[in-house]
Amino acid sequence: MEKMQEEVAHLEQPTPLTDKETVMIQDSWSKVFEHRDEAGVAILVRLFVNFPSSKQYFSQFKHMEEPEELQKCAQLRTHAGRVMNSLNTLVQNLHNSDKVASLLKQLGKAHALRHKVDPVYFKILSGVILEVLGEVFPEVVTPDVAAAWTKLLATLCYEMNVTYEEVGWTKPPASTG
Numbered sequence: 001m002e003k004m005q006e007e008v009a010h011l012e013q014p015t016p017l018t019d020k021e022t023v024m025i026q027d028s029w030s031k032v033f034e035h036r037d038e039a040g041v042a043i044l045v046r047l048f049v050n051f052p053s054s055k056q057y058f059s060q061f062k063h064m065e066e067p068e069e070l071q072k073c074a075q076l077r078t079h080a081g082r083v084m085n086s087l088n089t090l091v092q093n094l095h096n097s098d099k100v101a102s103l104l105k106q107l108g109k110a111h112a113l114r115h116k117v118d119p120v121y122f123k124i125l126s127g128v129i130l131e132v133l134g135e136v137f138p139e140v141v142t143p144d145v146a147a148a149w150t151k152l153l154a155t156l157c158y159e160m161n162v163t164y165e166e167v168g169w170t171k172p173p174a175s176t177g
């Protein structure tokens with residue numbers, strides 16, 4: 001049964017990443033990014049299988065259930081590539097806080113205004129990213145590395161919520177689709 005948090009507004013702002021955390025994120029990401037296609041697809045398939053309501057935004061696979069079928073779907077693979085490339089740009093710019101802020105603002109605006117994605121799914125996806133990376137890259141994602149990633153993803157979720165509030169996001173009425 002799909003369980004998700006109802007409320008992610010008013011998350012606390014995480015403290016800025018330390019230099020050590022930044023280096024741990026960049027080093028671990030470079031290893032993950034060598035396998036970006038498989039890693040990205042594994043993360044998104046896990047999201048859509050474990051949290052089926054997150055498929056509602058994707059016309060091509062919102063009714064698909066089988067992981068093998070989801071894995072082959074072009075729209076899923078395209079979004080997986082976009083997620084991995086956006087995270088790569090974010091990770092490469094961690095020393096430039098203005099750039100990080102503008103990347104996250106752009107991401108939040110597009111998902112709030114164009115795709116109308118409920119911000120709760122950023123929190124859910126963050127958990128899935130940590131889970132899958134920990135399983136697939138256990139030597140890379142040590143507890144300290146996982147803690148640094150947890151902080152980065154919490155920052156992403158916090159900034160999504162700030163942007164969603166700024167653009168006046170309101171939850172659309174529940175769909176039966």
Ligand code: HEM
Nearest residue numbers: 054057058075079082083086087110111115117121122125
């Ligand atoms: C780390 C989190 C995420 C990143 C980096 C990301 C990145 C992107 C990018 C770069 C695009 C294409 C450019 C654009 O339209 O802005 C996109 C499109 C989209 N995203 Fe995300 N996304 C994330 C999370 C999510 C989540 C959690 C959902 C919904 C559950 C979602 C749903 C969509 C949809 C529906 C589109 C349009 C897809 C299409 O046109 O085929 N995204 N995303």
